[in-house]
Amino acid sequence: xxxxxxxxxxxxxxxxxxxxxxxxxxxxxxxxxxxxxxxxxxxxxxxxxxxxxxxxxxxxxxxxxxxxxxxxxxxxxxxxxxxxxxxxxxxxxxxxxxxxxxxxxxxxxxxxxxxxxxxxxxxxxxxxxxxxxxxxxxxxxxxxxxxxxxxxxxxxxxxxxxxxxxxxxxxxxxxxxxxxxxxxxxxxxxxxxxxxxxxxxxxxxxxxxxxxxxxxxxxxxxxxxxxxxxxxxxxxxxxxxxxxxxxxxxxxxxxxxxxxxxxxxxxxxxxxxxxxxxxxxxxxxxxxxxxxxxxxxxxxxxxxxxxxxxxxxxxxxxxxxxxxxxxxxxxxxxxxxxxxxxxxxxxxxxxxxxxxxxx
Amino acid sequence: xxxxxxxxxxxxxxxxxxxxxxxxxxxxxxxxxxxxxxxxxxxxxxxxxxxxxxxxxxxxxxxxxxxxxxxxxxxxxxxxxxxxxxxxxxxxxxxxxxxxxxxxxxxxxxxxxxxxxxxxxxxxxxxxxxxxxxxxxxxxxxxxxxxxxxxxxxxxxxxxxxxxxxxxxxxxxxxxxxxxxxxxxxxxxxxxxxxxxxxxxxxxxxxxxxxxxxxxxxxxxxxxxxxxxxxxxxxxxxxxxxxxxxxxxxxxxxxxxxxxxxxxxxxxxxxxxxxxxxxxxxxxxxxxxxxxxxxxxxxxxxxxxxxxxxxxxxxxxxxxxxxxxxxxxxxxxxxxxxxxx
Numbered sequence: 107x108x109x110x111x112x113x114x115x116x117x118x119x120x121x122x123x124x125x126x127x128x129x130x131x132x133x134x135x136x137x138x139x140x141x142x143x144x145x146x147x148x149x150x151x152x153x154x155x156x157x158x159x160x161x162x163x164x165x166x167x168x169x170x171x172x173x174x175x176x177x178x179x180x181x182x183x184x185x186x187x188x189x190x191x192x193x194x195x196x197x198x199x200x201x202x203x204x205x206x207x208x209x210x211x212x213x214x215x216x217x218x219x220x221x222x223x224x225x226x227x228x229x230x231x232x233x234x235x236x237x238x239x240x241x242x243x244x245x246x247x248x249x250x251x252x253x254x255x256x257x258x259x260x261x262x263x264x265x266x267x268x269x270x271x272x273x274x275x276x277x278x279x280x281x282x283x284x285x286x287x288x289x290x291x292x293x294x295x296x297x298x299x300x301x302x303x304x305x306x307x308x309x310x311x312x313x314x315x316x317x318x319x320x321x322x323x324x325x326x327x328x329x330x331x332x333x334x335x336x337x338x339x340x341x342x343x344x345x346x347x348x349x350x351x352x353x354x355x356x357x358x359x360x361x362x363x364x365x366x367x368x369x370x371x372x373x374x375x376x377x378x379x380x381x382x383x384x385x386x387x388x389x390x391x392x393x394x395x396x397x398x399x400x401x402x403x404x405x406x407x408x409x410x411x412x413x414x415x416x417x418x419x420x421x422x423x424x425x426x427x428x429x430x431x432x433x434x435x436x437x438x439x440x441x442x443x444x445x446x447x448x449x450x451x452x453x454x455x456x457x458x459x460x461x462x463x464x465x
Numbered sequence: 466x467x468x469x470x471x472x473x474x475x476x477x478x479x480x481x482x483x484x485x486x487x488x489x490x491x492x493x494x495x496x497x498x499x500x501x502x503x504x505x506x507x508x509x510x511x512x513x514x515x516x517x518x519x520x521x522x523x524x525x526x527x528x529x530x531x532x533x534x535x536x537x538x539x540x541x542x543x544x545x546x547x548x549x550x551x552x553x554x555x556x557x558x559x560x561x562x563x564x565x566x567x568x569x570x571x572x573x574x575x576x577x578x579x580x581x582x583x584x585x586x587x588x589x590x591x592x593x594x595x596x597x598x599x600x601x602x603x604x605x606x607x608x609x610x611x612x613x614x615x616x617x618x619x620x621x622x623x624x625x626x627x628x629x630x631x632x633x634x635x636x637x638x639x640x641x642x643x644x645x646x647x648x649x650x651x652x653x654x655x656x657x658x659x660x661x662x663x664x665x666x667x668x669x670x671x672x673x674x675x676x677x678x679x680x681x682x683x684x685x686x687x688x689x690x691x692x693x694x695x696x697x698x699x700x701x702x703x704x705x706x707x708x709x710x711x712x713x714x715x716x717x718x719x720x721x722x723x724x725x726x727x728x729x730x731x732x733x734x735x736x737x738x739x740x741x742x743x744x745x746x747x748x749x750x751x752x753x754x755x756x757x758x759x760x761x762x763x764x765x766x767x768x769x770x771x772x773x774x775x776x777x778x779x780x781x782x783x784x785x786x787x788x789x790x791x792x793x794x795x796x797x798x799x800x801x802x803x804x805x806x
Contacts, residue, residue: 362566362572365566365572366566370558370559370585370586371555371556371559371560372589381574384576459575459576460575460623461575461621461623
């Protein structure tokens with residue numbers, strides 16, 4: 107299995123290279139140039155020439171690509187055109203928010219979607235089944251931005267002044283600040299080094315940081331701010347997971363070994379939870395892995411609607427500003443995340459089904 | 466065999482199990498009566514779709530929607546199983562009545578080890594520690610003739626052959642020494658050589674545990690070898706029932722005769738094998754009168770008019786206990802039976 111993992115990781119290199127090549131070329135094919143996007147339509151040719159030279163955009167595209175690859179392999183994603191800051195710093199600030207949002211959304215999707223699918227399969231063709239399937243059909247076809255706005259409207263305006271009120275925007279309430287664990291515990295670090303970056307990166311996971319530092323106020327506040335966006339983002343995966351769980355369970359419940367389990371005198375619920383669910387898990391886990399890609403795409407809209415400063419939102423800004431370094435860097439990160447998660451999915455097969463051998 | 470006067474272990478009375486489908490009501494089991502005595506093997510024989518498996522699932526209380534037990538009694542150890550609640554029935558299943566199936570490999574859960582699946586039976590039905598259950602599982606695997614039993618408890622079903630898997634199923638079924646074992650075509654999916662091994666194992670264990678067995682099969686050879694008594698089913702009803710000797714020596718029902726005639730006999734040269742013309746009738750839309758009348762050659766031979774008007778009753782020869790459901794042996798309105806039972 108270790109061998110398999112290593113091989114899969116090595117195989118990921120050409121995949122990521124390919125993705126980079128495509129994004130690199132495609133982003134340069136978007137009509138409009140960074141100079142005009144940044145400095146405005148009235149920028150003179152002279153100013154633009156200087157601007158493109160400064161960012162190395164005057165060189166042929168293959169040369170630009172080679173330079174970019176060389177820098178990236180040294181961990182340098184270049185400097186954002188729009189924000190004039192190293193892209194790595196932007197990633198450190200923003201990636202944790204998106205990851206937390208994604209995990210939270212996926213959690214909601216699984217915790218509701220899987221039991222709903224199981225119940226639906228157990229009570230096939232009953233009113234409950236119909237209701238679950240209708241809701242999940244609506245869920246699948248609900249646009250994220252519309253659902254996001256509706257949730258924000260309902261929880262932030264309609265339920266205003268009730269205990270169910272939820273904040274519609276931002277990551278923390280103004281006035282509440284999260285103290286990074288490494289500052290709280292006086293970790294020695296040298297500003298600007300790799301270890302400093304890593305400490306910053308991890309402390310920007312607000313939920314993680316507040317749990318390990320025991321700051322319950324920040325924890326509560328940051329979870330509160332994530333509920334609405336995570337609900338908006340998690341609805342489509344939730345619906346897809348519920349439908350997949352249902353059909354997979356129905357398939358498994360027809361199998362001979364389910365009849366055997368019943369014939370042994372096992373309780374119906376245990377037959378479902380012990381004998382059926384584990385067999386039904388493979389397609390469910392596969393779909394969860396694939397949903398991660400959809401989550402990244404959805405994060406772009408969700409973060410914009412709910413004013414979260416994650417990578418999705420900045421990617422949107424970067425595309426409109428033709429901020430090539432950000433587009434490239436974030437694409438790499440998303441691609442790596444996707445490849446990694448699906449590797450985890452494949453590895454999990456072995457633990458679920460002993461018939462599967464990874465070779 | 467003389468008429469059995471012992472009290473029966475299981476008595477199925479007028480069992481009626483229907484499936485309510487969109488196409489109509491499938492009368493899978495339509496008034497079945499039989500008894501199982503302690504320690505005997507009774508064969509339940511018939512073509513596919515005649516209601517053998519539905520009968521056994523009805524006894525186990527495992528009929529799933531759209532199926533429903535509409536009528537009847539299943540008396541087992543002086544209780545009517547049809548009146549038991551689900552949790553009481555769970556105590557019966559696997560402990561007092563257990564079952565093995567046609568496809569042993571797919572009847573075992575692919576994601577659990579053999580050992581854990583056998584241990585589960587003990588855990589469901591009794592408070593027993595994990596270690597004790599594991600020891601018992603090894604003991605059972607040895608009993609059913611699995612070599613290297615200790616190692617095999619950690620094996621998964623896909624690592625076993627069909628014959629071995631059926632041995633595991635038998636081990637699981639006999640774990641709690643049930644009073645009754647229902648074997649639903651236990652050897653149909655196995656190679657002929659393995660079939661014999663499994664049947665011998667069943668016969669041995671029956672003697673050892675004094676377990677009664679309902680052996681469901683369409684293979685008359687297996688019945689001749691194994692069973693004490695036989696019930697022949699056709700389209701949801703038992704049409705003939707007797708001890709094995711009497712059935713093979715003097716088959717009464719034209720269907721039974723057809724079944725016996727269609728078995729190829731070693732050394733006998735025939736142009737073609739005997740077959741019963743036609744197909745099993747549609748269980749939604751059964752023929753009026755005798756269910757076999759549409760395929761029956763005796764009806765034409767003896768020019769019986771009553772067959773497609775009225776259904777015959779099960780007639781019983783009081784001396785031999787041989788039972789048959791056919792107008793050849795029953796008088797009716799304006800009808801004199803050509804034979805005496």
